Amino acid sequence: xSDLALLNCNIPGINENCTxxxxxxxxxxxxxxxxKCDKIxxxxxxxxxxxxxxxxxxxxxxGLTYKEDWKTGSRAAxxxxxxxxxxxxxxxxKTTTAExxxxxxxxxxxxxxxxxxxxxxxxxxxxxxxxAKLHPSSFxxxxxxxxxxxxxxxxxxxxxxxxxxxxQGQKAEKYPFKPLISLHCEDKDIVRHCTDKLKFGxxxxxxxxxxxxxxxxxxxxxxxxxxxxxxxxxHVHICxxxxxxxxxxxxxxxxxxxxxxxxxxxxxxxxxxxxxEEFGTLAKTNPPLRxxxxxxxxxxxxxxxxxxxxxxxxxxxxxGRDVWNAPxxxxxxxxxxxxxxxxxxxxxxxxxxxxxxxxxxxxxIFNIPKKGSIKEGMxxxxxxxxxxxxGVVDPKTFxxxxxxxxxxxxxVKGMPVMTLVRGNVVMxxxxxxxxxxxxxxx
Ligand code: DOR
Ligand code: ZN
Ligand code: ZN
Numbered sequence: 231x232s233d234l235a236l237l238n239c240n241i242p243g244i245n246e247n248c249t250x251x252x253x254x255x256x257x258x259x260x261x262x263x264x265x266k267c268d269k270i271x272x273x274x275x276x277x278x279x280x281x282x283x284x285x286x287x288x289x290x291x292x293g294l295t296y297k298e299d300w301k302t303g304s305r306a307a308x309x310x311x312x313x314x315x316x317x318x319x320x321x322x323x324k325t326t327t328a329e330x331x332x333x334x335x336x337x338x339x340x341x342x343x344x345x346x347x348x349x350x351x352x353x354x355x356x357x358x359x360x361x362a363k364l365h366p367s368s369f370x371x372x373x374x375x376x377x378x379x380x381x382x383x384x385x386x387x388x389x390x391x392x393x394x395x396x397x398q399g400q401k402a403e404k405y406p407f408k409p410l411i412s413l414h415c416e417d418k419d420i421v422r423h424c425t426d427k428l429k430f431g432x433x434x435x436x437x438x439x440x441x442x443x444x445x446x447x448x449x450x451x452x453x454x455x456x457x458x459x460x461x462x463x464x465h466v467h468i469c470x471x472x473x474x475x476x477x478x479x480x481x482x483x484x485x486x487x488x489x490x491x492x493x494x495x496x497x498x499x500x501x502x503x504x505x506x507e508e509f510g511t512l513a514k515t516n517p518p519l520r521x522x523x524x525x526x527x528x529x530x531x532x533x534x535x536x537x538x539x540x541x542x543x544x545x546x547x548x549x550g551r552d553v554w555n556a557p558x559x560x561x562x563x564x565x566x567x568x569x570x571x572x573x574x575x576x577x578x579x580x581x582x583x584x585x586x587x588x589x590x591x592x593x594x595i596f597n598i599p600k601k602g603s604i605k606e607g608m609x610x611x612x613x614x615x616x617x618x619x620x621g622v623v624d625p626k627t628f629x630x631x632x633x634x635x636x637x638x639x640x641x642v643k644g645m646p647v648m649t650l651v652r653g654n655v656v657m658x659x660x661x662x663x664x665x666x667x668x669x670x671x672x
Contacts, residue, residue: 232258234653235267236612239278241604242581250278252610255652259606271648271655273614279585280604281313281611281651282567283592285367286469286493286538288559289315292337293322298543298561298631300341304667305629306541306563307344308656311613311646314601314670315344315541315563316367316592319351326351328360335364335669342667343656344649345611347596349412355387362391362407365671367596368467373451374416374443374516381458385411389462395672406672408597411459412467415451415476416443416517429554436510436553440503440518445473448517452476456483456490465489467595470540472498472517473524481533491535491595496566497636499528499537505636511549511556513636515542518558528578535595537587539566543632561632565623569637571615571644597672614648621645629662 234252241248244260251258251265259265289303298306307315317338319325325334331350338346350366352358358369369388373381388411394404425442452468456479459466471477471492480492497515502522505513513519520526526534542559549556570588573579585603593602600609623640625633649657654665 232265232267234269234271234610235265236278237264237270237272238275239273240275241278242585244604247275250604252653255610257604257606257608257610260604276647277581277615277617278604279311279581279613279615280589280602281613281649282311282588283314283316283598283602284312284539284541284563285316285536285592285596286318287315287541287563288318288320288543289338290321290543291341292334297545300338301343302629302631303541303543303563304342304344304346305662306561308649308651308662309629309646309660310563310565311567311615311649312563313344313611313613313649313651314346314598316347316349316596318349319370320372324351324353325349326353327357328364331361331364331366338667339669343662343664344651344667345601345670346667347598347670352384355383358384358387359391359405362405365406368410368412370412372414373455374414374418374421376418378454385458385462385464389464408465410465410467410596412469413455414469414516415448415455417447417451417454420444420447420450434552434554436514437503437506439506439514439553440520443516443518445475445520445524448473449475449479452479456480456488459483459490460486460488463489465491468492469538470495470498470517471534472520472526474526474530475524477526477530477533493536493538494526494531494534495538495540496562496569497560498526499531500569501636509636509638511551511553512634513560514553514556514558515540515560516558528573531579531583531587534587536591537566537570538592539563541630543630545632546634549634560636561628561630561634564628564630565635565637567613567615568621568623568642568645569640571617572642575617575643598670599672601670610650610653612650613646615644616647617644619643619645619647
């Protein structure tokens, strides 16, 4: 007898009416007929998707918990249909040493209600091999705040790591970590130059923000990074691509043999710089929202590997400062799925592509073999969606501490109604149940 059976599931691409049997947190079978079982949930024909993996979140814990913490951030994840999140290292302290990496595993492990992985930051190069033994999701570098010399050295150090998937970090020179660098791509000098010109020229309207960090800054940085990646034969993952030209540079590099993957956020895909008019600094994010003529669109998703939310929560009070002093960042965990399901209802996107972008590809790129698809033997991570349910984005209902969104007032059709992590219900009809999330590693 198994632990749980999900009846009358509609799984896109697999089966229109089937039963998924769960045992010990794993998918035991996908069948036509219902098995004998302790607990049954009847989905009544609703869509069952693999649990979503958000490869780009900022949970702010430790140190910045007035903005978000692992409890509230992971509740936001569960609420939005995400069963695994990969956290960024720019907390306080930053996750740049093996010690801090281990501390963050403890903190997240005691509070998170969904499963999690951690990106490691890079400061001291001699920490790279030490952190590599601890199964980081990637080494993350913010190219908007470091020099080319530092980038060169970091690429060189990561390229020295020798990957062996069968080694659990025991042998001295072989690591379970597959060398991967994630990057925030904006050229530091161009950003500084353009920002100073506007800032010291007395401009303070938030509409100028896209000019303070122009498309060119991103495109120069992306070109630079793919060149470094080719040179050191390293897989690079480009975070939050915002312009179509960046995408073109990435695809050209890929055709030339560069190991490069890329990500887009819902806000860069669906909004443009006109959001500054209505939302001011609440729409401020790095890289900025772009003018219509440069920006990426939903139709570009065929050449994008993953959607990451870049859930970057801040306190409303600090977001209320002027354009130069308000921190950049938009919370995204609780809006991403319903925004994309709305695109599916409008026939702008398919379930097949959505599953690739938010489950299969993040699992493949970040080396999470037991997650990302509905198959026997995989973790029983799911999100159930109701494609007929309609609503309006209302930040006051967020589980996140960051109750703002430039999507406020957006009409959506298609919403997550239940989230399960390893067979445990963590969200049902908006109510979150606090189960223990686990640190995931290959
Ligand atoms: O908008 C952003 N917010 N971009 C970043 O790169 C950092 C992030 C944050 O941590 O707030
Ligand atoms: Zn970034
Ligand atoms: Zn980020």
